[in-house]
Structure formats: C-alpha cells, structure tokens
Amino acid sequence: MTGSDRGRDFYIATEDEIRTGKTTDVYFLRTLDILKKAGKDRTVVDAEVTTGGLPNGWPWGVLAGVEEAVRLLEGKNVSLWSLPEGTLFEPRTPRGVPLPVMTLEGPYGDWALYETPLLGLVCQTSGIATKAARLRKLANGKQIFSFGVRRMHPGIAPLIERSVYVGGLDAITTPLGSSLLGLPAMGTMPHALVIVMGGSREAFHAVQKYMEKRIPRIALVDTYYDEKTETLLALEEIPDLAGVRLDTPSSRRGNFPQIVREIRWELDVRGHKDVKIYVSGNIDEKTIPALLAAGADGFGIGTSLSNAPTIDFACDIVEIEGRPVAKRGKFGGRKEPLRCPKDGTYEVGVSRCPACGAAMKPVYVQYLDHGEPKEPLPALRDIRSRVIAEVDRIALEV
Numbered sequence: 001m002t003g004s005d006r007g008r009d010f011y012i013a014t015e016d017e018i019r020t021g022k023t024t025d026v027y028f029l030r031t032l033d034i035l036k037k038a039g040k041d042r043t044v045v046d047a048e049v050t051t052g053g054l055p056n057g058w059p060w061g062v063l064a065g066v067e068e069a070v071r072l073l074e075g076k077n078v079s080l081w082s083l084p085e086g087t088l089f090e091p092r093t094p095r096g097v098p099l100p101v102m103t104l105e106g107p108y109g110d111w112a113l114y115e116t117p118l119l120g121l122v123c124q125t126s127g128i129a130t131k132a133a134r135l136r137k138l139a140n141g142k143q144i145f146s147f148g149v150r151r152m153h154p155g156i157a158p159l160i161e162r163s164v165y166v167g168g169l170d171a172i173t174t175p176l177g178s179s180l181l182g183l184p185a186m187g188t189m190p191h192a193l194v195i196v197m198g199g200s201r202e203a204f205h206a207v208q209k210y211m212e213k214r215i216p217r218i219a220l221v222d223t224y225y226d227e228k229t230e231t232l233l234a235l236e237e238i239p240d241l242a243g244v245r246l247d248t249p250s251s252r253r254g255n256f257p258q259i260v261r262e263i264r265w266e267l268d269v270r271g272h273k274d275v276k277i278y279v280s281g282n283i284d285e286k287t288i289p290a291l292l293a294a295g296a297d298g299f300g301i302g303t304s305l306s307n308a309p310t311i312d313f314a315c316d317i318v319e320i321e322g323r324p325v326a327k328r329g330k331f332g333g334r335k336e337p338l339r340c341p342k343d344g345t346y347e348v349g350v351s352r353c354p355a356c357g358a359a360m361k362p363v364y365v366q367y368l369d370h371g372e373p374k375e376p377l378p379a380l381r382d383i384r385s386r387v388i389a390e391v392d393r394i395a396l397e398v
C-alpha cells in the first residue's frame, strides 16, 4: 500500500481526527459504549489533572498546553478550570495533597473521549516548557536558541517552538512556527553552507554579500579548521560580525570551555569585544555553568530541549454527582488550588499561607462553562512573561 492509498504520506493525525476521538485510546470508546448501554453515561463527574511527580526530581514544572486543551473541549458539554498557562506548579502542596492543575466537570459520556488527547496536549508541552525555563534560569540572562526541531517529528515542530518560547527562550526557527505564533524566526548558518560554498572564507564572504542586512551575522567557525583560524577569517570577511558559533565536534573538543576562553581572548585583543560567542552541540544543564564561566554569550540547544521528558499528568475522577470518590492512591473530593500571592506557596483548604500567613488566593481560571468560553485565553507573550516572572523569583535546584 502506498502513502496515497492511506490518504496521507506522514503518520500524523489531523485536527479533525483528534477532535473526533480517532487518537483516543480505544478502551475509552468501549467504556463509553458500555456506559451508554447501562444508562450511566449521563453521570456528572468531576475529574482533576494531577501528577505524582516530575521527571528527574525537578521541584517545579511549567504548565503549558492549556490553550490547546481549551480548544479541544470548546463546544463540548464540559466545564473546565485550569491554572493559567505558564503558571509554575509543584506536584504536591506542602501538606502532601496532589495539586490539581486542571478540573473538568460534566456528564462523563460527553467528555470521556477527550482524556487521551487532553493529557497528550498538556504533558508534552509542559515537559518542554519546563525544560526551557530551567535552561533559561541556568543560562542566567544569556541567550539560548532552540535547535531541536530536527530531532522530532516535523508534524509537531510548531508545538515544540511554542513550548520552548513559553519557557522563555528564543525558539522560533521555522517559517510555519513563525506564521502560527506571529514571531520572527531566527538562526545562524549551517555547515552545509561552508561545504557547498567551497570553504569557510567563501561562505563568510557570501553571507556578508547576500544575507539580508537586518539579520545579525553569526559565523559558524569549526567546519574545516581550528576555531581560532576560522574566527579570524570571519572577522576579515564580515565587517559587521555579530557573533561566532562553535559547534566543535565531540571528537575534537578536549577542553571546550578553554577553547571558548581562547576565542574570547583573541577577539578582545583585536578590539572585537562586541562579537559574541555562541556554543552548540550536546549542550545540557550540566555543561552550561562551565561554558558560562568561560565567557560563552549564548547557547544552541537541540535534543535536550525538544526531547525534554514529558510530564506524566493523569486525569482522575474525584466526585460523582457531587459525592467524593477516588481510586486508591488519589485524594477524593473536588479541590480548589490556592496560592500565596507573596511567596507562591500552594495549598488547598486553608485560608492563610502556611509559610508567611498572608491570605491565600484562588488560582483557577474557568475557561469553559458547559463548553462555552468563559474567561479569555491569555496572549502568547503574556504566557511567556508569566513564566519568566515566576522563574526569576525562585531558586533553581539542578
């Protein structure tokens, strides 16, 4: 069977297939069928989205994917409350109660079909946004570009870009991401340009001559020769050089921070203190501090960002027709997440912050009332600003 016989060439679901339950685990479809036949599908249930813990022992996560979750459930007979997208959350409150990040209410038969896609939308994006926020915190104000789209299925490229952007990084590298998110795409130059142009000098010359003037010129300086040699070539060919990128192969790396120090020195002694040094290739949380100390001005991060661990949120019923219920391991009864406006402490069922005594405030926003939009969704830039403001006021526990 060829691709065209299947009606598509790529293994990716359409929006319509997601909305009609074609990506939903079949056991939900069978459950719905049984509940209908048993006359139980109109039972009104409340369910909460919680996580038992975060990947790698991370102490906090960034909630993302709320906009898509609202779009998925819009028009269905279900009400939805959620922490606003971009809110930092912890798996449990200080009292050990699982913190709900989202609550759904409605006849189970009207929304059971959407649990699988709902979780998928929130789990993956929250994982990437959290990783991005952690990396941003570690980079301490230095720039981070996301280079990870190539490591994941192209069908989710815009989703990766949006999630990384939400986490506070420079994420947009594709034309589609740029048009869907209304943000400019950015990038440096690939090794392919050097190879096809016939050498580093030729490539730098062509970049200077042909690339649009408004795009900052960042020269890739490790293709054929030593990083220092190619940096000097770039200075000769690109008068308005904005930066150099070291993507040194691991087989040649030796002491990578020391190479960065050396390039910084050579640029400085020639009067180019304004030329930035970017590093890329297998950069992750553990490698950033030494490179920062060596003088790196920015990082290109690929796989560790786009392939960030997913956050395993689950959706569990906590009330049936207003009565508390819960499976083993879960806490029954609907819970209203409260937060201290001063220090961000979460708790449920208390009026005063256990840490500082300030009055706790509800954090849920109701986005859907029986499928009808209630509160408006925040703009993308505001979501990102929320993440940055929250992350800037807390400590990072690596």
Ligand SMILES: [Zn+2]
Pocket (backbone or CB within 6 Å): 340, 341, 342, 343, 344, 345, 353, 354, 355, 356, 357, 358
């Ligand atoms: Zn407090």
